[in-house]
Amino acid sequence: MPSQLIASFQINRLSILAPDGQVDESLMPELSDSQLLQIYELLCYTRMADQRALDLQREGRLGTYPSSLGQEAAQIGSGFALRAQDWIFPAFRELGVMLCHNYPLELIYRFWTGDERGQQTPEGVNIFPMCIAVGTHVLHAAGAALAAKYRGDDMVAAAFLGDGGTSKGDFHEALNMAGVYKLPLVVICQNNQWAISVPRQTQTGAETLAQKAIAHGIRGVQVDGNDVLAVYQATKEALDRARNGEGTTFIECETYRMSDHTTADDARRYRDPEEVKKWQERDPLLRMRRFLDQQGLWSDGDQAQLELTLKERLTRVVKAAESFAAPNPEEMFRSTCHQLSSRQQEQLKECLNGRT
Amino acid sequence: MPSQLIASFQINRLSILAPDGQVDESLMPELSDSQLLQIYELLCYTRMADQRALDLQREGRLGTYPSSLGQEAAQIGSGFALRAQDWIFPAFRELGVMLCHNYPLELIYRFWTGDERGQQTPEGVNIFPMCIAVGTHVLHAAGAALAAKYRGDDMVAAAFLGDGGTSKGDFHEALNMAGVYKLPLVVICQNNQWAISVPRQTQTGAETLAQKAIAHGIRGVQVDGNDVLAVYQATKEALDRARNGEGTTFIECETYRMSDHTTADDARRYRDPEEVKKWQERDPLLRMRRFLDQQGLWSDGDQAQLELTLKERLTRVVKAAESFAAPNPEEMFRSTCHQLSSRQQEQLKECLNGRT
Amino acid sequence: MAVLNLVQAINAALQQALESDDRVLLLGEDIGKDGGVFRATDGLFEQFGDGRIIDTPLAESGIVGMAIGMAVYGLRPVAEIQFLGFCYPAIDQIFTHAARIRARSRGRYSCPLVIRTPYGGGIKAPELHEESSEALFCHMPGIKVVVPSTPSNAKGLLLAAIEDPDPVIYLEPTRLYRLLKEEVPEEPYLTPIGKARIARAGQQLTIVAWGSMLELVMRAAENYDAEIIDLLTLSPFDRETLLASVQKTGRVLIVHEAAKTGGLGAELAATIAEEAIMSLRAPIRRVTGYDVVLPLPLLEDYNLPTTKRIVAAIEELLRY
Amino acid sequence: MAVLNLVQAINAALQQALESDDRVLLLGEDIGKDGGVFRATDGLFEQFGDGRIIDTPLAESGIVGMAIGMAVYGLRPVAEIQFLGFCYPAIDQIFTHAARIRARSRGRYSCPLVIRTPYGGGIKAPELHEESSEALFCHMPGIKVVVPSTPSNAKGLLLAAIEDPDPVIYLEPTRLYRLLKEEVPEEPYLTPIGKARIARAGQQLTIVAWGSMLELVMRAAENYDAEIIDLLTLSPFDRETLLASVQKTGRVLIVHEAAKTGGLGAELAATIAEEAIMSLRAPIRRVTGYDVVLPLPLLEDYNLPTTKRIVAAIEELLRY
C-alpha cells in the first residue's frame, strides 16, 4: 500500500462557434432559427444599451457605470437558457442577463443614476437586486435553491459573479453548501480576465477557475465565453442536471472586459492595449453575425433595420428613465424596516421639514 | 474544437506503516533508530498528557478541554518534521505538535484552566497562540510566510486545522493567497472525521479534503493520519518543497477523534459506538510499537520504564501548573493595548479597589 | 402551565413555530442530532427531520447568507450561530444584505430572518464564548435586536421574532439558560418587539438592564426603591418607557456587561441627556464591563458587573 | 513646504514610511500599478516594487488576516481596504485576532497593523461606498481608530499609526481627499494618537466633529462663538479635552454622519452626562445621519447633516 491514487479530476472546455462563424455541428444546441435570431438581437440590444449608458454617463445623466462591453455572449448565452421561473442573482455587470429576462432597462438606468427604485424588480420577474459586495450573493442563490428544494418548486437558482469574486470566502462557502445539499444551482463566472486592475493570474494560482468546483465536489466546466452557443449549451446542461437532482455546476465563461472597469476607472494605467486588440478579434457579436450570414439568416439590411429599431427603443427607454419624478426622502425611512420606530418618525419629520 | 480536456488533477494517499506494524521499505523515511524511539516516546507522552488533562478536568482542576486521543500520529508525525525555526499556527487540539516543540505542558494546562498566561509562548519557541475561531488562523500563517519570503528568512509556516475548518471562507482565502504568492507554507488538516456532531460527509461534498488544494493551484495530498511515518514523510516533503520555492502543500491526515469533542460534549448523542471500535484497531501508538518490536528496538520492559518516567514527569508538570499564583486583574488592562487610556486607568483603579 | 427554564422555553417556541408554519426551518451547526450545544433544539430533529432541522458545515457567513436567500425566497428561516463570538464572520452578510434588502429593493423584497445566538458571560467558557457585543448590531439600521430575560418572555419574544417581517437578532443569555425556571403558558403567544418591561416599579432611581444583567440588578437593588426596566428589545429600544421612568425618578443607572465605551448604555444615556436632561438630579451612571479584551474564566469575575459595583453606584446616585 | 491635498499627504506619509523602515509594506486591492482607486498609493509601486506594494486577490478577510500574520511576525504592514463598506468581511479578523493577540498572549505577541480605508459620504458613489460605521470599531477594546481632517494631520496621524505598536484603523474622509489643500511639512512628523485638536476656540458652546463633518461644522458655525473640537482619534478619544471644553461652555453639539442610534456621538454624550453633567446648561444635541439604511446618491443629501441642521441646533442650544 504505497502512495496510491485515490481520486482524479478533469476540466473540459466547451466551444462551438468559432470566430469565423463556423460551428461544430456535433455540438450545436437545439435552437430554432427564430431563437438564434432572438439571441443575436439580444446581443445587439445589450451592446447598444451599454453604449447608451456610457454616453449618458459622459453627459452627466448617469452615475458611475460598469460596462458589459465584450461580455455579451457570456451573458445572453446563459440568460437565454434560464427559464422564467428560475431565480437570477446578478452581480452588477449583468446587463445582458437582465435584458433577457425583461428587466426594464429604464429601471437599470434609474439604478445607475443612484435611485433605489431602479431595483424594484417588477412582479413576475425573478431577479434579485444587483450585488455590489463582490462574491457575497452566491450564498443567497444557494439559500433560495435549498428553499426551492424544500418546497419542491421547479426552480433553479443562477448566480453570476466575476473572476475576482472567486477569491472571496463566501464564494467557497456557497459552493461547499451546494455540494453538501446537492442544490439546484448554477454558478456562472464571468471571467473577464480583470478585477479592476488585478489580472486573472494575480487573482488565483489555479490554471482554470472552473477547477474551483473540485474543492466542493461539484461539477466545473469552462466555456469560451465569447461563444454564445457554447455558453447557452453549457448553461442548458447545467440546468437540466440541476433539475434532475444532479446538483450544482460551476461554469467559467472565459471572456474579456473590453471597457474600463467602470466609468470611474482608467484601464490604460494598468493594462496593455495590445491585449485589448487581441480580444477584439474574438468579438462575440461579430462571430454570431457571421454564423447567421452563413446560414442565410441575416443580411446587412436586417442589421441596419435592427439597429434602427433598437435605437428608437433606446430613445423611448431613456425618456422613460428620465421622466421619473425625483425620489422622496420618505422612502429612506419607510423601506428601512416595515414600520418606523418613534425616533425614525421624528427624524422623518425633521427631514421633511426641509432643514436640508 | 469540441469539448476539450484542458486540465486534469490527481490526489494520492500515502501510507507506510500498516496496523500490523509492517512498513513499506521503499517509502521508509530517513529516520535513525533514536529518532524512531523519540517519535514513539512523544506519541506516548502526548497520550498520557491528554489522559491526565481529562482526569484533571473530571476533578474540576481544569476547564473545558479538547482531547487529542487518537490523533497522536497526525500531530507527532508533522510536528517532528517541523524545524525549530519554522512557525507553527495551531488550532486548539494540537497538544502533540506543541509538545514536539517543547511548549511547556504546564502552560498548556494553565491555559485550559482559563489563564491567558498559558499562551505566553516562551522565547525561542515559534508557536502562535491557539486559535479558538475555527479556520481563521491559516491566514496568519500565510501572512507570516509572506513576511519570511520578503525577508529571505529560512522559515516555513505550518498551520493546523480540522476537517470542519476547511468549510470556512478564511481557509480558502488563505490557500488562494498561498497559491498566488507561492508561499513557504504547509497546511495540515487533522481530518478526525467529526466537527462536534457533524460528520465528514456533511461537512463537504468533496470525496477527499486534499482536493480542496486544487481550487487554489497548490499541491494537495492525503495521508493515513494514524501512520506516524507517513505523516512525517508527507510533511517533510512539503517542507522541502516550500524551502525550494515550490510553494504550498495542503496535507489531509485521515485520523479519528476517539474522545468526545470536548469535555463539555457527549458524542454518544450523535455517533455510532461501532465506528469508534473500528478505529480503535487502527490505533496509531499500537502500530508504531509493533513496528519497533519487530525492529527489535522496543520491549515490554522499555514500555513499562517509559510509562513510569512519563508519569513522574506529569506529576511534576501538574504541580508546576497548579503552583501558579492566581492571575492579577491588572493583566486584563495592561495587555489590551501597550498603554492605558485615561478611562482604562480609572477602571483599573475601580477594579483593584475590589468592588468585586 | 409547565415550569420551564429559559432554554426549554426557547425549545418550546421553536417547536410551536415549526408545527404551525411550514415556512419555518432551522439551520446551524450541531442543531440536528446533537440538539444544539446547549440543547436548544433538542428533539426537533427527531420530530421534524433533516429537511427542516438542517445541520450545516462549519461556516457562519454561509449559514446567514443561505438563510437570507431562503428568507427572501419566502421561507422563515431561524439560523443558529453557536456563539455570539462566531457571529463576527457573519457580520458582512448581516450588515451588507439582511439589513438592506428591503431598502435596496424599495420594499420589493424583505428578509424575515431570525438569528439566534447564545451570548454573554458568567459561564466560565473558553475565549470568544462569552461575547456581549450587542451594541454593534444596534447601530445598523434595518435589523432588530432582542434579548429575553425570563423563560416566558424568551418564548414570546422568539415567536414574535419569527413572525417579524424584518431580520431579528435574538440573543440568548447563556448564564440564564438553566438558572431561571418559571411557569410558561403552553399555547403560543407574542411578546411585542420594541416594548420594554417594568420589571419592578420604583420611585428613587431608574435602573436599565437586559438579559443576564437584569437578573443581577434585581438582586442588587432588592433593598432600594428603584424602578427596574428590562429593555427586552435593544433595537429599536423603547424610548417612551425609558424617558417616562427617568422623568419620574430623576436618577439613572445603566448596567451592561459589554465594554463601557460604545456600549448600548451610551445610546441610552445620550438619549436621556438629549431628551430628558431637565428631569435629571444626578449624573447618568453606567456600570459595565471594562474597556478590556474579554478575559478568560479565571479573571472574568473581575470584569463583569457585580452586585457590589451596582450597589455602590446606587448609593452614589441616591446621594444627589 | 509643498501644498498638498489630503490624498497627496497620505501618499507622502506612506512614501516616507516605506523609505525609512523596511518593515513597512503595503497590501490591498489595486494599490500597485493602478495606485489605488483614489491614487493614495500612486507611484509607490514604481518606487518600491511588487515586493513591498502588494496587489492582492479580492478577499478582505484575507488581506487583514495575512497582514495580522505579517505584523505578529515582525513587519509593519499597512493594509488598504478599498472602502469602509468592504471592511465588514474583515471584521472577524479585526475583532477576533488583531484586537486580541496582545491580550491573548499576555504581551508575548503584538499586532502593529494599520488598516487604511476611505470612508464617509458626500461623493455620490454606489452602494456601500459611503459607509461611516466608525462606531463599530470604537466598541472593540484592543484597536485604535483615527480620522484625519486636514492634509497635515492626515500625514502626521498616518505616520503615528504606522509607529503605533497596536492595530490602528485609519479612516480617510473621501469627500476631503481633494477638497482641502494646505502646506504640509516635507519632513516626517507624528500627530499624537489619543489627542483631540481645538480647531477653533470659543466660549458659548462646544461642537465635536471629525473627518468630513469637521469641515462642514467649521463653515456652519462661522458666525457663532463656538469651540470646535476635531476629535482626530475616535478610540481612545480625548476625554480630557472634551470635558474641559464642556465645563467652559456648558453647551454641547455633536455632529457625525453615521446613523444617530449607537453612533460615536452617543458615547461622547454619555461621557459628558456621566462626568460633566453639572456644567451643562442645555441638552446634549446630536446632529447626525438618520436611522436609515444609507441611501444611494439621489437621496444622500437628505440623510447627511447640513449646515442648516447644524445652525438650527446651535440656535436651539443658545436659547438655553
Ligand SMILES: Cc1ncc(C[n+]2csc(CCOP(=O)(O)OP(=O)(O)O)c2C)c(N)n1
Ligand atoms: C467585497 C468587495 N470588495 C471590493 C469591492 C470593490 N470592487 C468593485 S468591483 C471590483 C472588482 C471585481 O472584479 P470581478 O469579480 O472580476 O468582476 P468584474 O468587475 O470584472 O465584473 C472591486 C475590487 C467590492 N465591490 N466588493
Ligand SMILES: Cc1ncc(C[n+]2csc(CCOP(=O)(O)OP(=O)(O)O)c2C)c(N)n1
Ligand atoms: C468560527 C467558529 N465557529 C464555531 C465554533 C464552535 N466550534 C468549536 S470546535 C468546532 C468543530 C471544529 O471541528 P474541526 O474543525 O473538525 O476540528 P476538531 O474539533 O474536530 O478538532 C466548532 C463548531 C468555533 N470555535 N469557531
Ligand SMILES: [Mg+2]
Ligand atoms: Mg473580472
Ligand SMILES: [Mg+2]
Ligand atoms: Mg474534526
